[in-house]
Structure formats: structure tokens, C-alpha cells
Amino acid sequence: MGLKIGELAKATGTKVETVRYYERIGLLPQAERTSGNYRSYTPAHLDHLNFIRHARRLGFDIADIRSLLDLADQPERDCADADRIASGHLRAVEDKIARLVLLREELNRMIGQCRGGSVGNCRIIETLADHSLCRSDHAGG
Amino acid sequence: MGLKIGELAKATGTKVETVRYYERIGLLPQAERTSGNYRSYTPAHLDHLNFIRHARRLGFDIADIRSLLDLADQPERDCADADRIASGHLRAVEDKIARLVLLREELNRMIGQCRGGSVGNCRIIETLADHSLCRSDHAGG
């Protein structure tokens, strides 16, 4: 009657192993078993897993998803908790972007200085080997 | 005479365990040992580790750093190899930024729709639970 794990996986764009993993870590509730010991999933499981997958695609980590699922189960609770989790994640994403943008600039600078030729006078290798750059984070602050 | 591991670590802003890890995976050449079985590092090790740390700070992975170190050891080789590695990494960084920017927008939209109140009508939770969004990547492409 219920969905088999492969069907659930296909319906949500998840790998079978990942579904089992979510169950093992307690993110997805245990499924009933058939007489042959196959997992048998309900539409509620489908919703649950869709929620998880969507949150994962948005970059939420497992701990956050646990909290969000908890909240989703208690409709009377204050939305502020969900807001806090999402905003915290947004800030983390913004931080990551900022760090990557700096990185991109530094890489661009490095690559832009490479005028071809042999490794012996390659600016890329030189930059990486440069002593004065090696601990700029420590020297600077 | 040479540097002890703690001294090398301090001089490069690395943890002692990390230095041992780099040696174990063959990224940093083995050090001589003292009579008491302590590792004894040379200035060449210091240069080598500084190179590694700088490349790591720029986000290069271990495999790339291995290649870059290889290149740095062969000054007669064509710089294009170094350029290829660096440019490939740059592209990966740009990809990551692009994906995170999309993520940021989606998170912003989601959070912006939250008008407070109870979880029961929280747009954040609703968005995550929304079926139509759950496999948009499949549906759309």
C-alpha cells in the first residue's frame, strides 16, 4: 500500500541511501515495515522528505532542519523562531559570499599578473611562495 | 638544530596536528628525526608549509596544491599549467558565489514574506513545505 523506498526517493529527487541516512539520524520518522521487511512510506513521509529536501537546497544544515520541522509540527508557536533560524542562515550565506568575493579578487589579481612563460618566473607560483603574504592575517591583526 | 614541530607550526600559523597531517598525506616532505624521535625541520620545510598555507587560504584543495608544489619544483616548465589550476579554481569560486547569491535572494524573499504571528501561517514554514517548490529543479529542467 505505502510507497517503497525507491518510489519515495524518486518522488522527491533523493537517493535511496540518503533516505535511509535521514531515517538513521532521526530526521525522517521511521517507516512501517512490510512482511518482507521493506519500508512502507505514507504521504506524510513524502511531505516530510520534501520539506527536508527543500530546506537542504536552501543550504540549511541538518540541525536547523530539525528545528524547523519541530516548529512546523506546532502551528501555535511563534513564527519568530523560524525567522531567527532563517535569518541566521541568511547571515551565514552573506558571510560566505563576502569571503568568496574577496577570494575571487585575490585570485583575479594573481592570475592577471601571469604573463606566461616558464614556471620559474610565474607570478602565480611566486605569489603563493611569497613570504610576506604568508601570514598577512596574523601580521595585520 | 632544525625547528621543532611546535616552532614550525607557530611560524606558519598552523596547528601541530595539521603539520603532522600534511606529512602523513605526503603534502609536506618527511622531516629528519632527532635522537629522541622528534621531527626536525629545515628552512625548506618552512617555505613549503608557507606555500601550502597560503594556497589553502586562497581555497585551493589539497590535490591542486600538490600540483602547484610539483610545478614550483620544476622552474623550466610552462606556466600555463599553474594558470590552468588557478583559473579552474577561480571558476569554481565564481560558481559558488553565483549559487550563493541565488540562495541569498531566495532566503530574502522567504524571510521578507514573514509577517510574524504564529507558525501556523508562517510563510517561512509554508515555503519550505510547499509542494510546488520542492522539485522545481526537476520540473523546470
Next chain:
DNA sequence: ATGCACCCTGTAGCTGCTACAGGGTCAAGA
């Protein structure tokens, strides 16, 4: 009876470290 697609459990691997446990070494001080 046989083949095949699917399911099961358990465990190891991925990246780049980090953090122990349980010991040994070495220089300084009492």
C-alpha cells in the same frame, strides 16, 4: 527454477582537518 530489479543491514570512504588517549623526551628548578 531462474533471472532480475529491488530491498535489507552494516560499514567504510570522501575533505581537511581536529581532538583526544596513552605514552615518551627534555630542560629547569628544589
Next chain:
DNA sequence: TCTTGACCCTGTAGCAGCTACAGGGTGCAT
């Protein structure tokens, strides 16, 4: 000489979030 304490050693397990086996069982069709 003994002891303290900072350092060093090896080996192994843990983090996140899966992924990929090995080695077996189930269920349906032929």
C-alpha cells in the same frame, strides 16, 4: 637526584552530509 611541566610521539575517532560498496533477502515475471 627527583620532579614538574612543556613539549613531543603514535594511533585512532570524530565532524557534515552523504555515497558506495559487500553480502545477503524479497518479490514478481518467465
